[in-house]
Amino acid sequence: MFDTDANNELDDQHAMAYLFFNGDIFDIVGVTVNATRSGGDINEQYLEARRVMKLCNVYGKIPLLKGANAAFAEIRPHLDDSAFDGAAAVNFIISEAQKMDNERLVLLPVGKLTNIALALNKDPDIAEKVRIVWLGSNYPEPGEYNQDNDVAALNYLLNMEVPFEMVTVRYGKPSGTAAVTANRAEIRSNMPGKGPRSTEPVEGRHGGTFNNFGDYSVNLYEHIHTSDQAGTRALFDMAAVAIVKNPDWAQNKLVPAPVLEDGKWKERTGNHRKMVVWEHFDKEAIMKDFYHRMNNFVLP
Numbered sequence: 001m002f003d004t005d006a007n008n009e010l011d012d013q014h015a016m017a018y019l020f021f022n023g024d025i026f027d028i029v030g031v032t033v034n035a036t037r038s039g040g041d042i043n044e045q046y047l048e049a050r051r052v053m054k055l056c057n058v059y060g061k062i063p064l065l066k067g068a069n070a071a072f073a074e075i076r077p078h079l080d081d082s083a084f085d086g087a088a089a090v091n092f093i094i095s096e097a098q099k100m101d102n103e104r105l106v107l108l109p110v111g112k113l114t115n116i117a118l119a120l121n122k123d124p125d126i127a128e129k130v131r132i133v134w135l136g137s138n139y140p141e142p143g144e145y146n147q148d149n150d151v152a153a154l155n156y157l158l159n160m161e162v163p164f165e166m167v168t169v170r171y172g173k174p175s176g177t178a179a180v181t182a183n184r185a186e187i188r189s190n191m192p193g194k195g196p197r198s199t200e201p202v203e204g205r206h207g208g209t210f211n212n213f214g215d216y217s218v219n220l221y222e223h224i225h226t227s228d229q230a231g232t233r234a235l236f237d238m239a240a241v242a243i244v245k246n247p248d249w250a251q252n253k254l255v256p257a258p259v260l261e262d263g264k265w266k267e268r269t270g271n272h273r274k275m276v277v278w279e280h281f282d283k284e285a286i287m288k289d290f291y292h293r294m295n296n297f298v299l300p
Contacts, residue, residue, distance in 0.1 A: 001096060003032045003067065003089070004237070005111030007039035007048035007205065008145075010220040015110060015237035016049070017195065017213045018290055020056040021297035025245055028300050029096045030063040032089035034111050036149045042069045048205055055213040057196045058300060065089045067115040072153035075114070079122045086115055093119040097126035104163065106244060110135040110237035111146055117153035120160060127162040135167045135177065135240035139277060142264050144169050151260050158257045158275065165252075165276040167240040175279045177239040180286055184221050184231030191217040194294035214294060235290075242286040243278055251280040 002019055006012045019026060031053065033045040046066050053059035067089030068075055078084040093115060097105045107130050109116050116134075120127055136146035136154075146169075147154055157164055170176025194214030201209040202216070206223045210216045224233055243250045256271035 003109035005036040007045045011235045011237040013052045015241050016052045020058050021293040023300035024298040032065045032067045034067040035069045054202045055198050065092050071150045072114050072117045089115045090118045094123045097129045100129040104131040107132045112149035113153040114150045117156045131163040133165045138170050167278045177236040178234045180239040180283045181234045187221045190291050249282045250278045252278050
């Protein structure tokens with residue numbers, strides 16, 4: 001199950017397409033959205049996720065549900081209300097987890113952790129039925145967008161007995177998903193026309209109409225701010241999908257689960273509760289497989 005702030009920048013959209021085009025690998029039970037500081041409210045996040053799903057010809061075949069606008073601490077006291085903020089997504093996560101018997105439901109959040117934390121707070125029993133693989137954090141360094149959008153949700157999960165894996169970002173360093181990048185020239189060369197033809201034209205968030213995800217990918221790269229002339233941007237979220245597909249494309253280690261206090265990581269060396277940290281991603285292998293799937297897609 002994929003949980004996304006789809007309208008934030010451009011890595012969510014590429015992660016979604018890569019996920020959908022690996023339909024022979026992943027059994028995708030649903031997509032849920034949340035709202036982070038950038039990209040507008042939950043409706044804007046929903047609309048962007050819907051655009052991508054339509055371009056990939058999976059809209060209406062895979063459930064898409066609205067999640068939280070606000071943060072964990074604000075919503076948590078209202079979980080007994082029938083229409084709390086994020087109810088559709090949270091209740092969907094719970095219901096899908098409850099169906100699991102001999103294996104765990106992989107929850108793949110690539111934004112803030114609000115929807116996931118709310119689901120586990122509302123029904124703690126699903127902790128035995130899920131595996132959380134989260135794209136976020138510069139751990140062990142401070143900061144990172146997804147992390148800082150809802151620290152309370154992150155700490156709640158780090159203090160709970162539930163399998164938790166952190167797919168590190170590490171801005172500016174070669175050891176995190178920040179190193180899994182593509183630039184405008186690569187995208188212009190590899191992406192035009194890629195993916196299935198959509199059943200109807202789809203209007204992009206920057207205008208224009210598109211009939212396939214590849215052309216929309218080019219458009220997203222043309223409109224995103226970059227810090228270099230090559231127009232390089234990291235595909236953080238796509239790398240998280242990739243290592244679920246093939247764990248050999250990164251290294252992982254088991255560490256005592258820390259906690260985030262005042263914006264800094266507090267290590268708890270004696271903590272019996274552990275988390276998995278993913279780092280040192282094989283950019284070449286991941287990008288090669290990404291482009292391969294754009295040409296050789298298998299839909300769910």
